[in-house]
Structure formats: C-alpha cells, structure tokens
Amino acid sequence: KLDNVVDDEVLKLAKNEIIRALDLEEHEIKDTIINDLLENGRQSLSKYEDEFAPDVYKTSINENDGKLMKSLKKYFEQQWKIKYGSSNQWFISFLEEYKDAVNYDSVLKRTAEYGNKYLKDCPILSIILQLLFEGIDDKFFDDTNAFNDLWCAITNNGLKSIENFSDNKKRSVLLQALREYYRPKLFELLEKSKITDKDNLCELALDNVAEYGWSQGLQAVEKRIIKKYFKILIENIPVSSDTSGKSVQPKVEASKSVNDQSGVIGQRTQISWKFSGIEKPRVAWFFNGQPLPINDRFEVTETNDGTSTLSIRQAALADQGVYTARATNAFGEAEAKTTLNIACIKPVINADLNAALQA
Template identity: 55%
Template structure:
C-alpha cells in the first residue's frame, strides 16, 4: 500500500527522481498532511502547487484521505476491531462528520492525533460541530484533551456546549461506550509506556 501511495504522490506532484527533497516531501505528507507542502513550495511547479493546495476536491487530498483511511484499517483492524466498526458506522450513518475528520487528518496529519490517535479521532467525531478554525484559534482541542485524559470519562460533561445532552448521557452511562473504550486504550498505552520507562515486565498482562 505504502509503495503505491508513494508512487502516486510523486506522480501527482510531478517530483523528479533527482530531486533531493523528494523522499522528505513524501514522508512529510504522510506524517503531517497537505499543510506540510508549504515548506516545499519551491520544489513543486507553481501550477501544480496551486491546484493541489486549493480546496479539497483534488487528487492530492483524495489520495491522502485514502492513505489515512487505509492506515487506520491496517493499524487497528485487528487490535481494536471495535474502533474500525465505529468508523464504518459513522461513515454509513453520519458521513458528513466522518468526512470532516478524515479531511482534517489529510490536511494536518498528526497535528491533532496526540499520543493516542484512537481517542483523538473519537473526540473529533463527538465534537462534530467544531471546525478547524475553532480548533486552532481557541485551543479547544488541547483543552479537551487535557481535561478528558486527566479527569476521566465524566469530565466530558464540561463540553456539553458542543455535544448533545443525550449523547453525553450515553457516553457516561453505557458500560462500554465508545468514549470509555477509547479512554481505556489511552490509559493502556500510557501504562505500557510507564512500564517500559522503568524496565518493568508486564508479566500479568496488566496492559491488556
């Protein structure tokens, strides 16, 4: 998959084989999204740059969205099947929200992924009415992230302005709500990192 995506990106951007920044441009795109191209404007033909940076209905954004969607499927399809099932449900039942989150990821890459993409994506879907401008100017997502990871599931109530009350009630009261599962994955990863930093073997599978 990666090789095919890479070759298509090279073709779309008309990058030369002898361009010393070619690999760097591709790697940056796959990590930090379309916005990373701003750093390589001089390496891309002006007409192509304008076309691929203008709006979301172009080859570059279509390909980046395809890449990130497939990346989620590959990375989490086995280990977190519930997450992929939820994404497919959103894609089918709330396609506008799903497309907004996918487009944001194609645009900014890992900018909003923090250290747990699963939790980040779930939160972005839940805050469906928050646009990119609001996220950037008000640091809303950073505040939400700190609140939910420090204070736990019920702290989502503090963001009732952005999430319907019936959804908040479901998130808090359902035993295996989507937010509960996402937070569990976040804390599992944090615990695993803590064990690694202190050279502690997880003999009892506490991180599972």
C-alpha cells in the same frame, strides 16, 4: 505476516497515488517531500514550492477536492485502519459505522491538511473524539484551542469528565479509546512503582482509570497495593496542569449572561441567547425557575450558530418575569437570564371628541 504484506502494499499503492498527483516520479527529493506530507499533511508543501512547476503547486495547494487531497485522504483513511486498527477490530468497526457521518469527511480532510498535528499521543482517541463530537471544527484547534482543553479534561479525569454523555454506545467506544490511551502510561507507571500484576490488578486499574481518571481511578485499587509503592504511584501520575475542562462546557456568547428587556403588551416579543461549546448544546427555557411550556404563544427556534430564540406572541402582563435559557452538552451546562418587563400602551385620542359630538 501475510496480512502485514497486504497492509504494506495497500499503503504503498495509496502513497504512489500521491506521488503521481504531484508529478514526483523522477524528482530527486521525492522521498523527502512525500515523507513530510505523510507526517505533516498538505500544508507542508509550502516548504517545497520551488521544487514544483507553478501550475502543479498552485493546483495542489489550493484545490480541496483535487487529486492531491483525494490521494492524501485515501492514504490516511487506510492508515487509520491498518496502523491503528490492526489490533483493535472495534476501532475499524467504529470507522465503518461513522463513514457516512456528517463530519467524517471533515476529520479526514483535517488530517490530510495537517497530518499528525492534531492526533496527539494517541491517534485512536483523537480520531474518536473528533468523530463523536460533531461540533469540533477547525476553530476548536486553532482559534479557541478548545480541543486541547477537551483532551486535558478527558485524559486527566477519564470518562466521568463527560457528565451528560447518555449515549451508551458512544460511551462504550470512548471508554475503549481511553483504555488505549491510558494502557501504556499506566502499565509503565505500575512497573516503575514496583507494583506487580497480581490477580489481574493491571487490568482492574486500567478499567478504573479509564472511567474515573488518574487520581480517583487509582484510589479504587489502593487497598490492593503495598502502601509505600502506592505512594510512589500517586506521586508520579502524569496529570496535565490544566484539568478544569471549563472551556469545553457550554459558553454564553455575550459580555454578560444577565440582562433586562422590555416588551409591549399585545405585541410580539423575542429573547435570544447564543451559546457555544464542543458538541452543540441543547437549550431549554424556563420562566421564573419553572420549565416554560411551548404552545401557540411561546415558540423556540434555533440556528446553526448556537442561537436560541424565544418568541412570545401577544405579550401580556403575566409574562413579566425572569426567563432563563439553559444550555447543556456532555460536559456541563451554562445559563443566561433575561428579566422581561411588559409596558402598557396609554390610550391616544386621534380625533377632536368635542367636534365629533357637536356634529
């Protein structure tokens, strides 16, 4: 109880900072405005423009490093730890570890701006996904809706939906978060299906579902469940209609992923492809199906927008062939191919040879 009192006091202090930042101490609908802010973030202020002095409203709605945003970020950061981390010490440890990550402030700022809009029905899982995959920015929520595709993929198919997630520490954290997502849904489903927790069946099912998703995870415990009850269980799996997860895989940012290109013998030639996707893809280059050696003649450069460029110095006839750029991230891979043709330069006579010989 003492811990709860302390936690409530911490959130109350953070809430009071927001009230002072907006000069709302004596406002008649103070509670309405604040409750809306804490649920829907700063963007909800637009509904209350007439309730503020113009200068206060303009400053609060526009300044990303002003008093209001700083106060909101402080409140939500405390909320993450208290509301979601009070019974999950591993989550608090994760937040502390990621506090200096390049995207920590971005995720916190997004929450301060939009409140619970992007936290879905499992804030812990949403926060962890946003922090683990640095490539997730605002466009993944609004422009492409890719975060929703990621959410559908991982909450339907479990950790296995992330094929190339080789970082064991990150896998462990994400598995913990998936357990938090699946636990209430799975246990309610087991209860409705009249399946009892015999010999730790519920926890075993939870481990499998978090790792392999609903269908494959439950099949792993099928032999321990009465047949008619298992049938009820499978029929009531809460799977989303969109389970492909394709849009979270790397994507070639071009109308076609195959093209032809020409170069000139002895000159520098460049081939470029741009890729996008949640988590910045790693790009490897291949020549006629074989890994391309990087040396003095072949150089690969990459830019922050996902463009990978292969530069060939002093192109030779032997450089003709098919060049493949293969982009890989945790969710899969994509390829783009260029067929390079090398042209020879015909000799050009720049002087009158007869005149030169006679001279």
